[in-house]
Amino acid sequence: MDINLMIEIAPLLVKAAWVTVDISARALVFGFFIASALVALRTSRIPPIRWLARSYISVVRGTPYFVQLLLVFYGGPAIGLRLDPFTCGVVVGAFNIGAYMSEAIRGAIESVESGQNEASRSLGFGRLETLQYIILPQAAGLMIRSVGVLAIILVKNSSLVSIISVIELTYQAQRLIGSTYKPLEVFTLSALMYIIIIYAVMGIVEFLYRRATRYTFL
Amino acid sequence: MTQTTDTPMVELKGVKKRFGDLEVLKGIDLRVDRGRIISIIGPSGSGKSTLLRSVNNLEVIDEGSILLDGMQVNRPDLKGLAYERHINHIRQNMGMVFQHFNLFPHLSTLENVTLAPRKLKGMNASGARELGMELLERVGLADKAQAYPSSLSGGQKQRVAIARALAMQPKVMLFDEATSALDPELVEEVNLVMKGLAEEHMTMLIVTHEMTFARDVSDWAMFMDGGVVVEANTPENLFSHPDQERTQHFLRKHLGAQA
Numbered sequence: 001m002d003i004n005l006m007i008e009i010a011p012l013l014v015k016a017a018w019v020t021v022d023i024s025a026r027a028l029v030f031g032f033f034i035a036s037a038l039v040a041l042r043t044s045r046i047p048p049i050r051w052l053a054r055s056y057i058s059v060v061r062g063t064p065y066f067v068q069l070l071l072v073f074y075g076g077p078a079i080g081l082r083l084d085p086f087t088c089g090v091v092v093g094a095f096n097i098g099a100y101m102s103e104a105i106r107g108a109i110e111s112v113e114s115g116q117n118e119a120s121r122s123l124g125f126g127r128l129e130t131l132q133y134i135i136l137p138q139a140a141g142l143m144i145r146s147v148g149v150l151a152i153i154l155v156k157n158s159s160l161v162s163i164i165s166v167i168e169l170t171y172q173a174q175r176l177i178g179s180t181y182k183p184l185e186v187f188t189l190s191a192l193m194y195i196i197i198i199y200a201v202m203g204i205v206e207f208l209y210r211r212a213t214r215y216t217f218l
Numbered sequence: 219m220t221q222t223t224d225t226p227m228v229e230l231k232g233v234k235k236r237f238g239d240l241e242v243l244k245g246i247d248l249r250v251d252r253g254r255i256i257s258i259i260g261p262s263g264s265g266k267s268t269l270l271r272s273v274n275n276l277e278v279i280d281e282g283s284i285l286l287d288g289m290q291v292n293r294p295d296l297k298g299l300a301y302e303r304h305i306n307h308i309r310q311n312m313g314m315v316f317q318h319f320n321l322f323p324h325l326s327t328l329e330n331v332t333l334a335p336r337k338l339k340g341m342n343a344s345g346a347r348e349l350g351m352e353l354l355e356r357v358g359l360a361d362k363a364q365a366y367p368s369s370l371s372g373g374q375k376q377r378v379a380i381a382r383a384l385a386m387q388p389k390v391m392l393f394d395e396a397t398s399a400l401d402p403e404l405v406e407e408v409n410l411v412m413k414g415l416a417e418e419h420m421t422m423l424i425v426t427h428e429m430t431f432a433r434d435v436s437d438w439a440m441f442m443d444g445g446v447v448v449e450a451n452t453p454e455n456l457f458s459h460p461d462q463e464r465t466q467h468f469l470r471k472h473l474g475a476q477a
Contacts, residue, residue, distance in 0.1 A: 119320035119379075122274055123334040123386060124310030126302055133333060137324045215324045215366045 006185050009176050013186075016172030017193045023086065023168060024155045027093030031154070032147075034098030039105050053102075060099035065157050068092050073164045089161035089168075097154050101147055108143035109135060141213035148205030152198050159194075169193055225288045227252040227390050227421045228273060233282035235268055242268050244445040245282070250390070252287075253419035257432035257453070260442035261468060266425045269442070270394050273423065274312045275305050286311060287389055310338060313383030317395040319375040321367040321382070327354065328363040331382045338386070353381040357411050373404030377411050390421040398427055409435075429472050433457045441465045 041053035060068070072081065073088045083091060112135050120130040162171035173190040177183050228250040235243040242265045250256050258266045271277040273284060275291055284291040291308050293301060322330050331353055332346040341349070354360045357377035367375055376396055383391060393412065397405045409431050415422065416435050426432050432439055433453045440450040441460070449462045457473070460466045 113320075115316060115318055115320035116322065118276055119314075119316060119322070122276065122309055122312070122314035122316075123382070124306045124308075124338050125334070126306050129337065133337065134322055138322075141324075216368050 001188070002182055002185050005180060005182055006189050009180070009186065010189065012176065013169065013172060013189055013193055016167060016169045017190075017197065019086075019166065019168040020155065020158050020170075020194075021197060023089045023093065023161065023166065024151070024158050026090045027097060027154055027158075028151050030090065030094035031097035031101055031150075034094055035101035035105055038098060038102035039109070042102070042106065057099045057102060060096055065092070065096050066160050066163070068096055069160060069164060085161065085164045085166040088164060089158065089166050093154060093158065093161075096157070097150050100150050100153075104143050104146040104150065105139070108139040108146070111142055112138045137212075141209065141216075144205060144209045144212055148201065148209075151201050151205070155194070155197055155201065224251075226250055226285070227254070227287055228423065229285040230269075230273070231283050231285075233269070233272060233279050233284060235265075235272060235277060235279045242445050243272070243279070246445075246447060248440070248447075250421060250423060252389075252421050254438065255416050255420075255422045255424065255436045257424045257426055257436040257439045258442055259426060259429065259432055259439065259468075259472075260448075264442040265445040266442045267394055270392050270423060270425045273390075273392055274309050274314055276314075310334075310386050311389045313380075313386065313388035313391040315376070315379050315383055315391065315393045315396045317399050319367075319372070319379045319399075321370075321375050321379055323367050325366075326363065327359065327365050327367070327370070327378050330367070330378055331385045334382070335385050349385060350381075353384050354378070356384075356414070357381045358407070371404060372400045373407045376400065376408045380408075380411055380415075384415075390423065391415065393422065393424040393426070395425055395427060397431075427472070429457065429469070441468065443468070 038053050038057065041049050044050050044053075069088070069092050072092050073083065073085070076083060076088075116134050116138065117130055120134040125133065158168060159170035161168060162174065165171060167175075169190050173186050176186045180186065226249045228248070230246055230248040233243050233246040233248075234241065244265075246265075246269060248256070248269075258269065260266045268277050272279050273286075273291065275284075279292050282292075286308060289308065291305075293304055296304050322333070325333060328347070328350045332341075332350040335341040335349060336343070336346045351360055351363060354363055357380055359374060359377055359381070362370060362374065362378075367378070370378065380391075380396075396412070397408050400408065405428065409428070412422070412424070412431075413435055424432065424436065436453050438450065439453045439456040441448045441456065441462070441464075443464050449456060449460060449465045451461075456465070457469065460469060
């Protein structure tokens with residue numbers, strides 16, 4: 001292995017890794033809002049709204065992320081939807097992960113004991129207040145780890161946006177191979193960077209999990 | 219609306235409730251005057267818990283009416299937000315204690331007690347704290363104010379749950395088998411707190427399996443079976459000289475086991 005080459009190309013890959021982090025973080029944040037909206041829609045009293053939300057989730061889960069990306073980037077302009085590659089990566093990432101995340105959030109909310117809801121309602125709290133003060137603080141602890149797993153999937157999926165030429169970690173690696181002809185060194189280094197990013201995500205998730213469930217250890 | 223002292227605190231008239239095809243309450247009438255303590259006993263499935271839960275509308279009744287201090291609790295005429303507002307207001311005047319405590323695990327003991335007065339009555343932090351400490355003192359748990367529910371024993375949890383319900387200064391307290399989930403040695407500490415409330419003339423509706431406690435503490439006792447009130451009398455009469463064969467049979471089984 002050509003260590004000198006690896007040291008030489010490292011700054012370029014670090015820069016590209018930052019794009020990977022950026023695109024994933026933005027998709028995660030927007031995805032969280034989409035997921036929350038989907039959860040609200042799925043509990044709507046109007047059946048067609050519930051049905052729409054469910055269908056959306058089924059379509060996203062039933063198609064590959066890669067196809068979704070290509071569809072929006074290359075198919076979008078035909079219906080007037082023109083996005084630059086980076087924005088397209090964020091938007092498709094957010095809508096994709098949002099569908100999965102809505103299930104994680106819903107599952108967490110549903111697994112808070114029903115007695116909690118009854119106790120809160122019996123004190124005179126309304127539905128929304130119960131959600132705000134009682135259910136969500138407990139559901140947070142239950143959803144953090146599954147949202148964390150989705151964040152990791154999001155980071156890994158972000159390598160696919162290289163196909164629409166966003167200069168993130170995988171795309172940069174391919175470009176470097178074009179000029180160095182050293183796939184082993186370049187891909188090893190980029191794989192290492194993915195590991196670093198993912199371990200950082202896992203660390204943050206564990207930290208947040210401990211914070212949100214502190215009360216069970218006290 | 220101010221009520222005269224002879225308005226019953228809780229009144230049920232012809233209350234019926236069905237779960238699907240099963241009628242669990244078959245027309246219950248009950249009058250609880252202020253300061254009175256009523257115990258409801260009966261085998262499981264008799265409808266006694268459903269009856270208690272109907273009083274604060276955790277179960278919505280199908281027929282009849284329920285009044286709290288002259289205010290109609292069940293309001294089939296109200297829908298959506300208007301109903302929400304009505305029922306939240308009603309519930310703020312009733313304290314409910316559950317078999318499984320249902321303390322909020324993410325809040326400290328003190329926060330469990332102060333959450334409702336702070337958020338629902340707009341009480342400020344120091345006022346709520348004072349009230350919370352006073353109530354925890356009353357149930358003998360002032361030293362656990364900062365502890366979280368996970369570190370408390372069952373008996374302590376239930377005492378906190380009682381303090382939490384009292385924090386809204388309810389007109390009536392509803393106890394749904396408050397000691398049934400407790401180890402036998404922890405039952406007494408909860409009973410003592412309930413006896414304390416009785417001495418202060420809190421109006422109470424108690425669903426219980428503790429026959430001795432029911433006899434000692436209540437002014438009136440009801441035996442329910444199969445969704446009807448089989449027999450209601452003073453505790454002395456109901457427990458010592460029950461009229462009905464079903465009551466006699468039930469008490470033989472339960473008092474026999476307790477003696």
